[in-house]
Amino acid sequence: MAKTPKALPVSAHSIKASLAGVAVFSFARTFFWPVQEPPIVQMLLAMLLYIIPVIFCNFVILKSHKKNDEINWNKKAPINWDRTFSKILGLTVVFFCIGFFYWLMPIYQEEFYESYFVLLKFVFPFLCIAAVPYIAITDRKMKDPKDTYFHLGQRLRGKDNGLNTNMLKQLSLGWLVKAFFLPLMITFFSLHLNAVTKNDFFQNFEFKELYDLLMNYAYMIDVLIGTIGYIFTFKILNTHIRSTEYTVGGWAVALLCYPPFLGVTTKDYFAYKSFEWIDWLSGMPVLMIIWGLITLALSFIYIYATICFGLSFSNLTYRGLISSGCYKWSKHPAYLTKNLSWWFMAAPFLVDGGIVEITRNCLLLLGINSIYYFRAKTEERHLMQYPEYKDYYEWMNQNGVITKRLYKLEKAFGKFIFKNKP
Secondary structure (H helix, E strand, O other), X not given: OOOOOOOOOOOOOOHHHHHHHHHHHHHHHHHOOOOOOOHHHHHHHHHHHHHHHXXXXXXXXXXXXXXXXXXXXXOOOOOOHHHHHHHHHHHHHHHHHHHHHHHHOHHHHOHHHHHHHHHHHHHHHHHXXXXXXXXXXXXXXXXXXXXXXXXXXXXXXXXXXXXXXXHHHHHHHHHHHHHHHHHHHHHHHHHHHHHHHOOOOOOOOOHHHXXXXXXXXXXXXXXXXXXXXHHOOOHHHOOOOOEEOOOHHHHHHHHOOOOOHHHHHHHHHOOOOOOOHHHHXXXXXXXXXXXXHHHHHHHXXXXXXXXXXXXXXXXXXEOOOOOOHHHHOOOOHHHHHHXXXXXXXXXXXXXXXXXXXXXXXXXXXXXXXXXXXXXXXXXXXXXXXXXXXXXXHHHHHHHXXXXXXXXXXXXXXXXXXXXXXX
């Protein structure tokens, strides 16, 4: 058994900076929002209102960029334009491959992704221009400037044999994560932002309307941070990808939780018949409010877990240890609260049809819960290669308010299942 660390390992990213970004955006969105502007303007404004305070806090107040494991801020070196050109060439090839992927896949021609491609067409030229000085400046400060982009560019120029299979695989997987999840995040953000924009916080609401507005607002924050996280994978901000999940199982359980694969999960195999709690409790207003507040609280904790990541939010990647906020209570607070909230929202145990139908629906929802359980386990397996996460894992199993109880329950269950194993 591994030795338990004496203290909780320090988080690589500060939650204070992320909270500052959420506060600035929320204040502007509530009191000074340009509701008449086109959606693309509103989305860009929202991103800037979150990004600027976060970067300011990280660089000026917290100075967290100095803890960077890839950048040496004291290094003084001239710009190496030959190396920079190779990196730009490597990045160009990556962009071409992603563009070809979007062009080839029929799903990205659907109207659902329209807001993403409208935004991409507007922003992409500016990103390409900004990439040149960013690469040149970052290259000057890198401890080891000969990264995968450099080796890929050198290979294309016929000058280098240093590009190995693992480097190329990790680069490809990291960009595949972005290419898949970023369209979803921006599309969801556009939908939630539009839903919130249609309402005024200061008008009179019935509880159901207020509940829907708060849910949309919470998930708007969630996917806003998700969008920023997938974009801002920058070494200079210490939010770069350290490694990407490489197993088929790890990718499978993650993708089953998102469209279009989510449809297979929820419609074909785990399509439980739910009973809307708002209809169930419509004749009991006090209990309806209590029930609604519980589901809101669980959803807000789920959003709080996203806020803890800040600029480093991403699925299937490791971008530094997160041990602050609700990650002091549980290793997987987002999965835990999301799955609990579904039991309150859908209430499958209240469906008409007798005990057999109720049992069936509960088992189907448990099937969805199990996907998140295996998702958590594949993430842990991936992250255990990092010493700081190992320390976090051991500390949480013994000291985490929620984790230590779940860990004991899991061990007891394992002993019960395998008690007859020779």
